[in-house]
Amino acid sequence: MTTGTMTTGADGVALEVRRLGRRYGRKWALRDATFRLPAGRVCGLVGPNGAGKTTLLEIAAGLRSASTGRAEILGHPAGSAEARARTAFLPQEKPLFRRFTVAETLRLGRELNPGWDQRLAEDFVRAGGVSPTQRVGGLSGGQRTRLALALALGKRPELVLLDEPLADLDPLARRETVAALLGEVAERGITVLLSSHLVAELDTLCDHLLLLSRGGLRLAGDIDEIISVHRMLSAPLGGDTVPAGLTPHTVVETDRHGDRITALVRPGGPVDPGWQSWSPTLEELVLAYLRQADPPPLISPSAHVPGLAQEVPA
Numbered sequence: 001m002t003t004g005t006m007t008t009g010a011d012g013v014a015l016e017v018r019r020l021g022r023r024y025g026r027k028w029a030l031r032d033a034t035f036r037l038p039a040g041r042v043c044g045l046v047g048p049n050g051a052g053k054t055t056l057l058e059i060a061a062g063l064r065s066a067s068t069g070r071a072e073i074l075g076h077p078a079g080s081a082e083a084r085a086r087t088a089f090l091p092q093e094k095p096l097f098r099r100f101t102v103a104e105t106l107r108l109g110r111e112l113n114p115g116w117d118q119r120l121a122e123d124f125v126r127a128g129g130v131s132p133t134q135r136v137g138g139l140s141g142g143q144r145t146r147l148a149l150a151l152a153l154g155k156r157p158e159l160v161l162l163d164e165p166l167a168d169l170d171p172l173a174r175r176e177t178v179a180a181l182l183g184e185v186a187e188r189g190i191t192v193l194l195s196s197h198l199v200a201e202l203d204t205l206c207d208h209l210l211l212l213s214r215g216g217l218r219l220a221g222d223i224d225e226i227i228s229v230h231r232m233l234s235a236p237l238g239g240d241t242v243p244a245g246l247t248p249h250t251v252v253e254t255d256r257h258g259d260r261i262t263a264l265v266r267p268g269g270p271v272d273p274g275w276q277s278w279s280p281t282l283e284e285l286v287l288a289y290l291r292q293a294d295p296p297p298l299i300s301p302s303a304h305v306p307g308l309a310q311e312v313p314a
């Protein structure tokens with residue numbers, strides 16, 4: 001998603017975090033995260049329950065302070081008036097008043113946001129078959145999501161942060177809502193960061209990925225870039241614990257099935273001709289990283305912050 005006409009940060013970076021960490025008591029919810037999200041991307045934020053996704057989104061939205069490091073939205077500190085004005089955040093529990101009608105909800109959006117686009121918000125709900133006179137309490141889950149997204153988009157943000165926006169939608173409603181959202185996003189050049197557990201649907205939605213695990217950043221970058229540096233390898237299993245054919249590579253996961261071993265690797269040299277080799281799907285790759293307690297981190301060039309080592313804490 002690189003089209004669009006929106007202004008962006010001086011160097012085209014929507015979100016940059018450096019050494020960002022957040023601790024609750026003695027427990028780190030997010031640790032030493034350093035990455036860039038280029039403007040115009042639709043970025044999936046994935047990780048197991050408790051990985052730190054909501055914490056990251058809330059810090060970016062300016063709703064939570066960081067314990068270490070910093071986050072910048074389009075060159076402005078997260079939480080500053082400039083950053084808030086350019087960001088819309090939709091939390092997991094959609095903040096809608098059940099007694100309000102759809103029209104009253106949009107009126108509130110208009111009153112709270114100086115740059116409000118009433119036409120955009122109205123068109124977005126109407127296209128979802130939602131009438132302005134309906135009460136929020138009587139809307140289906142899908143219709144409520146559409147109204148909440150209309151509130152977010154009506155603000156005319158440059159960065160939209162969505163915390164599991166699609167979780168309560170059936171597959172059909174999900175597809176329609178996603179198509180509507182992506183249409184607006186592409187037309188306006190908006191950057192989106194959305195957390196999701198729907199790994200199988202990531203590649204229809206996103207062109208960029210962040211993967212968190214136990215508070216640490218494990219993958220960051222454009223999806224094409226990430227896929228291109230991984231291979232699936234498979235060979236008959238010899239006697240060795242780690243077959244010699246794998247030793248030049250960074251091994252993310254191995255899986256033994258009968259007399260074969262299959263591995264997801266980041267090649268560190270030529271692949272042994274005795275091994276079958278193919279490109280992983282995004283779903284295979286993400287699931288392999290999620291299954292590991294401590295997968296080897298990868299920050300691809302598109303997500304790299306110049307001048308900072310991109311380590312992940314042990």
Ligand SMILES: Nc1ncnc2c1ncn2[C@@H]1O[C@H](COP(=O)(O)OP(=O)(O)OP(=O)(O)O)[C@@H](O)[C@H]1O
Nearest residue numbers: 024028029030047048049050051052053054055056
């Ligand atoms: N207000 C809080 N007080 C104490 N601990 C918290 C608080 N908020 C989050 N945590 C802890 O921080 C860690 C990260 O939580 P977070 O909600 O960011 O994860 P998540 O990846 O969004 O999880 P999920 O997929 O379940 O929504 C968890 O261990 C969680 O229990």
